[in-house]
Amino acid sequence: MSEIKKNPPSYSWGIALLFLPSVIGLLLVFDLLPGVWWLQVAVVVIIVGCVGVGSYLAWWGKRPQVARGEWTPSETLPEDEPR
Numbered sequence: 349m350s351e352i353k354k355n356p357p358s359y360s361w362g363i364a365l366l367f368l369p370s371v372i373g374l375l376l377v378f379d380l381l382p383g384v385w386w387l388q389v390a391v392v393v394i395i396v397g398c399v400g401v402g403s404y405l406a407w408w409g410k411r412p413q414v415a416r417g418e419w420t421p422s423e424t425l426p427e428d429e430p431r
C-alpha cells in the first residue's frame with residue numbers, strides 16, 4: 349500500500365490565503381463593495397497582506413521537515429551498531 353504524504357497546515361493556510369484576493373477581486377468586479385476611498389485602501393492592504401503571508405506560509409509548509417524543525421524519527425531512535 350502506498351503512503352500518502354500530507355501537507356502541513358501552514359501550507360494549506362498559505363494556499364487558502366493566496367486564493368482570497370481572487371474572491372475580493374470578484375466582489376470588486378461585480379460592484380458588491382462600495383467605492384469609498386478608505387475601503388479601497390483597506391482592500392489593497394488586505395490583498396497585499398494575503399499574498400505576502402500566504403506565499404510565506406506556502407513556502408514554509410513545503411520546506412523539508414528538518415528545515416522546519418519538526419520531529420523526525422532519526423532524532424529519537426538509537427543509531428544502528430556496527431557488526
